[in-house]
Amino acid sequence: MNKSDLKDYAVVGKPIRRVDGPAKVTGKATYAGDLLLPGTLHGKILRSPYAHARILNIDYSRAMKLHGVRAVVTGRDFPGVRYGFMPQTRDQLPMATDKVKHYGEAVAAVAAIDEDIAEEALDLIDVEYEELTPVLTIDDAMKEGAVIIHDHMDTNIAASSKMHFGDVEKGFKESDYIREEKFTTQRVSIGFIEPHAVIVNVDNSGNVLIQGSKQSPYITWRHFCRAMDLPLGKVRIINPYVGGGFSGKHEALDLDFAAAALSKKTGFPVKIVLSQDEVIAAFKQRHAKHVEIKIGMKKDGTLVACECKMIAEGGAYASVGPFNIVIFATSGLLLPYRMSHFKYEAHRVYTNKPWCGSVRGQSIPIARFAFESLFNMMIDDLGLDQLEVRKKNSILSGESTINKMTVGTAGMVEAIEKLGEMIGWDGRKKKKAPYRGIGIACSPQVSGARMGGHFGSSAVVKVDEDGGVCLIHGGTEIGQGCDTVLAQMAAEVIGVPVEEIRQMEEDSDVAVLEAGMFSSRCTFWAGHAVKRAAEDACQQLAEIAAPLLEASKDDIVFKNKTVFSRKNPGRAIAFIDLVRNAYYTKGQPIYGRGSYSASNIPMPDLKTGEGDVTNAWAFFAQAVEVEVDPETGRVKVLKSVCTRDVGRPINPMLLDAQLEGGTVFTSGQALYEECCFDEKGRPLQNSFLDYKMPTVMEAPENEHFDIITDDPNGPFGAKGAGEGSNGTTLAAIANAVEDAIGVRIKDLPITPEKILAILKQRR
Amino acid sequence: MKRPVELTVNGVLYKLEIEPRRTLLEVIREIIGLTGTKRGCDRGNCGSCTVIMDQKPIASCLVLAVEAHGKNITTIEGVADHGHLHPLQEAFLEHGAIQCGFCTPGMVMSAKALIDNNQAPLESEIKEAISGNLCRCGGYARIVKAIASVKAKS
Amino acid sequence: MTYIRRLPSFEYVSASTVKEACAVLSNNKGKVKILAGGTDLLVQMKERKVVPEYVIGLKQISGLNKIEENGKAGLRIGTLVTHHEIARSPQMQENFTCLAKACEKIGTPQVRNLGTIGGNLCNAGPSADSAPALLALGAVLTLQTGRGERQVPLEKFFTGPFSTILEEDELLTFITIPHLKGKSGSAYHYLTKRTAVDETLVGAAAALSLKAGDDVCEDVKIGLCSVAPTPIRALKAESKLKGKKLTDGLIEEASRIASGESRPRSWAEYRRDMVAVMVKRAVTEAWHRAAANKKGSGK
Numbered sequence A: 001m002n003k004s005d006l007k008d009y010a011v012v013g014k015p016i017r018r019v020d021g022p023a024k025v026t027g028k029a030t031y032a033g034d035l036l037l038p039g040t041l042h043g044k045i046l047r048s049p050y051a052h053a054r055i056l057n058i059d060y061s062r063a064m065k066l067h068g069v070r071a072v073v074t075g076r077d078f079p080g081v082r083y084g085f086m087p088q089t090r091d092q093l094p095m096a097t098d099k100v101k102h103y104g105e106a107v108a109a110v111a112a113i114d115e116d117i118a119e120e121a122l123d124l125i126d127v128e129y130e131e132l133t134p135v136l137t138i139d140d141a142m143k144e145g146a147v148i149i150h151d152h153m154d155t156n157i158a159a160s161s162k163m164h165f166g167d168v169e170k171g172f173k174e175s176d177y178i179r180e181e182k183f184t185t186q187r188v189s190i191g192f193i194e195p196h197a198v199i200v201n202v203d204n205s206g207n208v209l210i211q212g213s214k215q216s217p218y219i220t221w222r223h224f225c226r227a228m229d230l231p232l233g234k235v236r237i238i239n240p241y242v243g244g245g246f247s248g249k250h251e252a253l254d255l256d257f258a259a260a261a262l263s264k265k266t267g268f269p270v271k272i273v274l275s276q277d278e279v280i281a282a283f284k285q286r287h288a289k290h291v292e293i294k295i296g297m298k299k300d301g302t303l304v305a306c307e308c309k310m311i312a313e314g315g316a317y318a319s320v321g322p323f324n325i326v327i328f329a330t331s332g333l334l335l336p337y338r339m340s341h342f343k344y345e346a347h348r349v350y351t352n353k354p355w356c357g358s359v360r361g362q363s364i365p366i367a368r369f370a371f372e373s374l375f376n377m378m379i380d381d382l383g384l385d386q387l388e389v390r391k392k393n394s395i396l397s398g399e400s401t402i403n404k405m406t407v408g409t410a411g412m413v414e415a416i417e418k419l420g421e422m423i424g425w426d427g428r429k430k431k432k433a434p435y436r437g438i439g440i441a442c443s444p445q446v447s448g449a450r451m452g453g454h455f456g457s458s459a460v461v462k463v464d465e466d467g468g469v470c471l472i473h474g475g476t477e478i479g480q481g482c483d484t485v486l487a488q489m490a491a492e493v494i495g496v497p498v499e500e501i502r503q504m505e506e507d508s509d510v511a512v513l514e515a516g517m518f519s520s521r522c523t524f525w526a527g528h529a530v531k532r533a534a535e536d537a538c539q540q541l542a543e544i545a546a547p548l549l550e551a552s553k554d555d556i557v558f559k560n561k562t563v564f565s566r567k568n569p570g571r572a573i574a575f576i577d578l579v580r581n582a583y584y585t586k587g588q589p590i591y592g593r594g595s596y597s598a599s600n601i602p603m604p605d606l607k608t609g610e611g612d613v614t615n616a617w618a619f620f621a622q623a624v625e626v627e628v629d630p631e632t633g634r635v636k637v638l639k640s641v642c643t644r645d646v647g648r649p650i651n652p653m654l655l656d657a658q659l660e661g662g663t664v665f666t667s668g669q670a671l672y673e674e675c676c677f678d679e680k681g682r683p684l685q686n687s688f689l690d691y692k693m694p695t696v697m698e699a700p701e702n703e704h705f706d707i708i709t710d711d712p713n714g715p716f717g718a719k720g721a722g723e724g725s726n727g728t729t730l731a732a733i734a735n736a737v738e739d740a741i742g743v744r745i746k747d748l749p750i751t752p753e754k755i756l757a758i759l760k761q762r763r
Numbered sequence B: 001m002k003r004p005v006e007l008t009v010n011g012v013l014y015k016l017e018i019e020p021r022r023t024l025l026e027v028i029r030e031i032i033g034l035t036g037t038k039r040g041c042d043r044g045n046c047g048s049c050t051v052i053m054d055q056k057p058i059a060s061c062l063v064l065a066v067e068a069h070g071k072n073i074t075t076i077e078g079v080a081d082h083g084h085l086h087p088l089q090e091a092f093l094e095h096g097a098i099q100c101g102f103c104t105p106g107m108v109m110s111a112k113a114l115i116d117n118n119q120a121p122l123e124s125e126i127k128e129a130i131s132g133n134l135c136r137c138g139g140y141a142r143i144v145k146a147i148a149s150v151k152a153k154s
Numbered sequence C: 001m002t003y004i005r006r007l008p009s010f011e012y013v014s015a016s017t018v019k020e021a022c023a024v025l026s027n028n029k030g031k032v033k034i035l036a037g038g039t040d041l042l043v044q045m046k047e048r049k050v051v052p053e054y055v056i057g058l059k060q061i062s063g064l065n066k067i068e069e070n071g072k073a074g075l076r077i078g079t080l081v082t083h084h085e086i087a088r089s090p091q092m093q094e095n096f097t098c099l100a101k102a103c104e105k106i107g108t109p110q111v112r113n114l115g116t117i118g119g120n121l122c123n124a125g126p127s128a129d130s131a132p133a134l135l136a137l138g139a140v141l142t143l144q145t146g147r148g149e150r151q152v153p154l155e156k157f158f159t160g161p162f163s164t165i166l167e168e169d170e171l172l173t174f175i176t177i178p179h180l181k182g183k184s185g186s187a188y189h190y191l192t193k194r195t196a197v198d199e200t201l202v203g204a205a206a207a208l209s210l211k212a213g214d215d216v217c218e219d220v221k222i223g224l225c226s227v228a229p230t231p232i233r234a235l236k237a238e239s240k241l242k243g244k245k246l247t248d249g250l251i252e253e254a255s256r257i258a259s260g261e262s263r264p265r266s267w268a269e270y271r272r273d274m275v276a277v278m279v280k281r282a283v284t285e286a287w288h289r290a291a292a293n294k295k296g297s298g299k
């Protein structure tokens, strides 16, 4: 971090320990799977063995006769209202009714007095299916006369996006060098270690209490109420700790609906914890993508035009697919480099595979993989310098993109410069070790995209009569550290230690829930709300303090648990005395509130792709060093250097950890992770043994550097940051492999077999 | 048929009647009620159910509780001493080695088994020791640093 | 593909002698499963691939968890010795390097503390890592029933993926490995997709001894796993090397022969290529270890 930029903050910007750490490191932190209520029954779900089939009949009479079974529900036990992220793509039901559209889709659920009986009962449910032809690939889905998956549609295309800014044809004409390549990326599993879990109780009046492992309880709540045809007030959602989300735990899932229906039927709480097998085989994955991309540049590397066609294979339901394909272009291609002409066409298709939505980094990692790979190839073709060309094209503070996205602060150039310094770029060409390579990539990151529907953030700061502070916000602690970062902001404003800020489980009856934990949003959006709530509480106290200190209320400062006037710091009162005064003398409880909405941003136009999506852009540059074993083709990621402009990191340690984690996570997709299916659409992996994710042995060394730009739009200058390295790692690894052995792999994962096949051909 | 099983967990003797089909993990979580030990996969792949039995880290999802009869078992709840965190736990906090925390109990147990037997482990030994613990948050580098910072047995 | 469940119910019998275990086996043929470390069996039961009525635990049988000298026959390893114990034994690391290395590779630390060498063989997976090492070391198994015991070389043990010559009422009790003669050394090399917790794609073990004073290969055995329905010896590659002066070129040739002896099913071409690489690495390391072996004998 640039030392000169360190402001005089007490806790903001400091690498303090996480507030949820002590509970987590002692095993006391409670996750959904740890919860029990009196009388809890245990639920299990029967899943389809077919990828595509009509359900002709379900007979569960045998299951009901098993001792200990209390209830069975099927798709018919729900109101039949479809839910989804957008009105035009509401295509999901709590459980299949007449048709299953992917392997592992829920068809029935059982509640029993224990888990063993519930499992046994699944074998006693007889389902008659009529197998249908499964649609498994983009070709299957888009070909003439394709089998149509959704009866209410006449195509398998769930959504499309077309954009054209400038004039690409003209752009290519003006270019000195044009190259076009195809890239394909695979489905990967999300891979959180905590499988989905929920406990639901429906009381005698029909009030529903959901406690689940939810990344975005708001989304679950809305989906749930819609599909169950209930007003929001009938459903309360309380969120325990979440064992990893990575975008896999936003929506209401079959287990949530099943547990609710079973609880309603039996009158007892019902708990359902999935096996990791079910999660890996049948739950959300990253889209598989075909990307055709063409770039035109000048001899000196100046980027002129880019044209891209993308098709995303997304499985049985649309989920956030329609956003995914737009974000691919807006956040994935149109930044961080300036360009004058851009054309894009994308489709998101249904197939009979588990549905895909966002996964850590949304579609940005894939877009950056395609763009930065081709860009890298072209820079090499022209014999130019990888860093210089990237710097030359990087967007600058205050500039706008061709689709009218405005960039406030932008430290991309500085980040690239620093990256070069840290990896010794200039001296490196001479002493390059054999089979070692360095790859570079850059990426932007939104600070929470503005979405349709509820999008504002709010927070309440309650100051107790003994000076304690209770912070209520709508963010969800999923490991990203939001409770710590938000507490740091509140503590900074109120002038109390972070440890004295209490936070609670997120509760829809207490807090206004955040729209969700996505697109690196929470620090920026909830951060603003928390800061404002804390300021509001301080404002209320300042009014009481002003006459006591004979000062103007605007001069009152809160610091180190004391309150004083900026003009006369010598005369101070203890924070606790001021609070007591408020409560006991004035009879005034202190209750600050704050909210934030980026309502200055018009909803981005999903059709044209024009307009702002966020109030601040963060920028990331990464260099990855790899070593390739030329005999086996195995790639080892040795080191990652990440430089970035995130405005101001509120907690640099947590930021580093998240970015390191993002690199490890994404390196799996780069090198070996892949969800495979057989010719009938049945998954070929259901465990962490067949589905390979990085272990400690795969984790590289890390170095970091923050360019401080103190974004005026961000709370304490912060921008969204959590997913930054996901955008850069795929491309950086692909570029590094090429640097190491001259092999360019354009279809992920970059497996040893592929590397060796090319090396062999060449020998 | 249930069988009598005696387990000493975190120094407390539990005299239980247990069905042979119960895994040690199920007994710890569901019968004894210590939920700090996590179930991530139930197949021995992820390490989140790691406990220390007879000084060794084991996957409690792959052990029949009846076969643990008479054994001494330490779970994550037995690592801190009356509210005083173990130096390893302090190190995890200090180095930012925790994110979602779901893998953390297993990581701490693997690490504790290592440093209980080896007071100055090499980095390679540390990595080996936690190579059976998956962390999807990806915090491995920090976890390794945290463990390395704890030089001696407490 | 099945989703994992909790364990099915069964009766548990803790045997205190081999005889007792054999009796339970022969009285309930087809309904019993032996439980050693449980790292394969319990997973298979959770997957409902096996649903035994009885499970016999062997852990109370004394003597099966030791590594002992057995006179001229060599080193006798009890079936219940864990991978961890083998991997960490200095004697193993020095004299039976390939086996120590193979056991160090298996699963995870948490699995190695439970899983046994006997369980690895009896499970008979094509990718059992201890098998190539034990094949290279010329291991002989002691198999026991109520009727008596027999000695079977490991090469005769596997009959197909997950199947062996074990009778329904038969138990593996000991694995004996003869001491390597003369200046000898061994090594195990394997390939996986990632570094830890991963099934072996290609595994190759080599154990060889040199004629006193030079680089002539007196004897060599090469074991492979994951490249055929069962772990196998690469006999043709062995005879290419036997009695010859070792050179990098000769080893390269033998490795290609080994590659031809393998019959992998998936990723066949890549795996066959990798057999050559792993065999080359294993033989080369075994050679260098033998050459550096000052004692002139494995023991």
Ligand SMILES: Cc1cc2nc3c(=O)[nH]c(=O)nc-3n(C[C@H](O)[C@H](O)[C@H](O)COP(=O)(O)OP(=O)(O)OC[C@H]3O[C@@H](n4cnc5c(N)ncnc54)[C@H](O)[C@@H]3O)c2cc1C
Residues within 6 Å of the ligand: A689, B043, B044, B045, C033, C034, C035, C036, C037, C038, C039, C040, C041, C042, C043, C079, C105, C106, C107, C108, C111, C114, C115, C116, C117, C118, C119, C120, C121, C122, C123, C127, C128, C129, C130, C166, C170, C171, C172, C173, C197, C198, C199, C200
């Ligand atoms: C996460 C994980 C990773 C793994 N990784 C590897 C790996 O990398 N390489 C590898 O080779 N294996 C691996 N395994 C498989 C397993 O750990 C080994 O095969 C282990 O050695 C099995 O031994 P066990 O004592 O646990 O056997 P058990 O599960 O107890 O038994 C296995 C089978 O052998 C039978 N059996 C056991 N002992 C005897 C006996 N004495 N006589 C007759 N029959 C007997 C049992 O009835 C059962 O059918 C892995 C397992 C897991 C869970």
Ligand code: FES
Residues within 6 Å of the ligand: B038, B039, B040, B041, B042, B043, B044, B045, B046, B047, B048, B049, B050, B059, B060, B061, B062
């Ligand atoms: S739950 Fe035991 S290893 Fe995953």
Ligand code: FES
Residues within 6 Å of the ligand: A193, A243, A244, A479, B098, B099, B100, B101, B102, B103, B104, B134, B135, B136, B137, B138, B139
């Ligand atoms: S901290 Fe989330 S899995 Fe490790």
